[in-house]
């Protein structure tokens with residue numbers, strides 16, 4: 001039913017599975033002995049984080065943080081609102097933020113700086129999608145699933161008006177859907 005609103009599949013279920021295996025392996029190698037704290041930024045991170053952590057073979061902990069961004073504004077930090085804060089301390093921890101997409105870079109720039117300010121030993125980002133053409137604030141995620149062009153994408157955690165997060169792949173939404 002949802003498929004009728006999708007113009008084109010950009011990252012298939014199979015490709016996402018392969019990305020999670022590749023990134024999970026790399027993270028497992030890089031974080032040996034570091035017991036990382038993996039922090040997912042709600043809500044978009046959910047499917048990606050769930051699949052990624054199954055491919056990380058390390059002692060690690062997971063945490064969730066509610067963050068929502070308001071991209072209409074001028075300054076960066078005031079655009080990003082924390083709607084649910086962490087339950088655990090990040091002090092002296094090696095933090096890995098799990099995200100569905102890095103677009104303008106504002107969210108990750110603000111949250112990375114905040115967690116370092118709170119005393120994290122290191123903060124890196126793993127994202128399923130990177131849209132470099134959308135950048136307003138310079139930000140380079142360490143682990144990237146795949147680079148995508150500047151298109152309106154939904155699925156696998158990404159929404160339009162809170163819908164489509166449950167699609168098992170990432171697709172371009174038909175323009176007629178958001179122009180209604």
Ligand code: PRP
Nearest residue numbers: 042043044068069102103104105106107
């Ligand atoms: C999306 C996404 C990132 C952020 C990236 O979240 O999950 O957190 O936008 O965009 P940026 O690089 O332009 O800051 P959103 O605020 O839409 O909330 P959601 O995860 O609940 O969909």
